[in-house]
Amino acid sequence: MFIDQLIKKIIEKRNPTVVGLDPQEYLIPQCIIKKYGEEIESIGEVLWQLNKVIIDQIAPLVPAVKLQIAFYERWGIEGLKAYQKTIQYAKEKELIVIGDIKRGDISSTAQAYAIAHLEGPFACDGVTVNPFMGSDSIRPFLDLCKRHEKGSFILTKTSNPSSKEFQNLVVEEKPLYLHIAYKVEEWGKSLIGDYGYSSIGAVVGATHPKEARELRKAMPHTFFLVPGYGAQGARAEDILSCFDERGLGAIVNSSRGIIGAHLKEKGRDISLEYFKNSVRNATEKMQKDLLKGLERNAKYKVY
Numbered sequence: 667m668f669i670d671q672l673i674k675k676i677i678e679k680r681n682p683t684v685v686g687l688d689p690q691e692y693l694i695p696q697c698i699i700k701k702y703g704e705e706i707e708s709i710g711e712v713l714w715q716l717n718k719v720i721i722d723q724i725a726p727l728v729p730a731v732k733l734q735i736a737f738y739e740r741w742g743i744e745g746l747k748a749y750q751k752t753i754q755y756a757k758e759k760e761l762i763v764i765g766d767i768k769r770g771d772i773s774s775t776a777q778a779y780a781i782a783h784l785e786g787p788f789a790c791d792g793v794t795v796n797p798f799m800g801s802d803s804i805r806p807f808l809d810l811c812k813r814h815e816k817g818s819f820i821l822t823k824t825s826n827p828s829s830k831e832f833q834n835l836v837v838e839e840k841p842l843y844l845h846i847a848y849k850v851e852e853w854g855k856s857l858i859g860d861y862g863y864s865s866i867g868a869v870v871g872a873t874h875p876k877e878a879r880e881l882r883k884a885m886p887h888t889f890f891l892v893p894g895y896g897a898q899g900a901r902a903e904d905i906l907s908c909f910d911e912r913g914l915g916a917i918v919n920s921s922r923g924i925i926g927a928h929l930k931e932k933g934r935d936i937s938l939e940y941f942k943n944s945v946r947n948a949t950e951k952m953q954k955d956l957l958k959g960l961e962r963n964a965k966y967k968v969y
C-alpha cells in the first residue's frame with residue numbers, strides 16, 4: 667500500500683522530507699550545461715543528467731522525490747522524456763516518486779490523466795490532484811489508487827499567498843479548505859493502512875501554520891504533503907503541527923532550497939563535486955532541522 671510504503675521509508679531513514687526535482691533553468695550549474703550541450707536540443711539530456719546527479723546524492727537520505735511536471739513540460743517532448751527517465755531511475759533507487767501534476771477535470775478526462783500518471787507512460791507512485799471540480803473528477807484517481815496501490819495528495823490549503831482568496835472563503839459557516847478536508851477524509855476511508863493513514867493524502871502549505879493545525883485535527887487519517895519550507899519562507903516550527911504525537915503524519919517538500927542551495931553560496935559556476943556536496947548538505951540540514959523541531963516539542967516522539 668502506497669501510504670505504508672512511504673511511512674516505512676520515512677521511519678527507516680528517520681527523515682520526513684521529500685526533495686523536489688524542479689529543475690528551473692537558473693538553478694542548473696553551468697558545469698552540467700557545458701558538459702551536455704547548450705543548445706535547446708540538449709535540454710532533455712541536461713535535465714536527465716542533473717536529476718541523476720541529485721538522485722545519486724539523496725537516495726540514501728530521503729524516502730521520496732517529487733517532480734513538478736511543469737519544469738519538464740516547459741521544454742516540450744525533450745523535457746517530458748527527461749521526466750519519464752527520471753521517474754524510472756528514482757524508482758530503481760527505491761525512492762517513492764510523486765508526480766506533482768495537479769490535475770482535475772470531468773471524469774472521462776480525469777480518467778485519462780489518472781491512467782497517464784498512475785499506470786501509463788508517466789506512472790508514479792503518487793500524484794497531486796486538484797479537487798476544484800468535485801468528487802466525480804477525483805473518482806478516477808481513487809479507483810486507480812485502489813487498483814494499483816498508489817496514492818494521491820489532494821490540494822486542500824495551498825502554500826501560495828493568494829490561496830486565501832478562495833480557500834479561506836467561509837461557506838456554510840466553515841472555510842472552504844475545511845469542506846475540502848472533510849471530503850478528502852471521506853475519499854480516503856477505504857484506503858487506510860497499518861499506521862492509521864490513508865493513501866489519499868492532502869497538500870497543506872507549510873506557510874499557513876494556523877490552518878495546518880486546524881486541518882491536522884479535522885483530518886486524523888490523512889497524511890499531509892507539506893510544501894513551502896525553505897524558498898517560500900516556512901520554518902521547521904511552522905510545520906510541527908502537521909505531525910501527530912508519533913512524529914508521523916506529514917512529509918515536507920523542499921525543491922529550490924535543496925537543488926538551488928549552491929546559488930546562495932557560490933552561484934552557478936561551480937564544479938560538479940561542489941554541486942553534489944551542496945545538494946547532500948542541504949538535504950541533511952533540512953532533515954536535522956525538522957528532527958530537532960520534532961524532538962524539541964515534548965509532545966512529539968521521533969521514530
Ligand SMILES: O=C(O)c1cc(=O)[nH]c(=O)n1[C@@H]1O[C@H](COP(=O)(O)O)[C@@H](O)[C@H]1O
Binds near residue numbers: 923
Ligand atoms: O502540490 C505541491 O507540491 C505544491 C502545492 C502548494 O501548495 N505549494 C507548492 O509550492 N507546491 C509545489 O511544491 C514545490 C515547492 O518548491 P520550492 O518552493 O522551490 O520548495 C513546487 O513544486 C510547487 O509546485
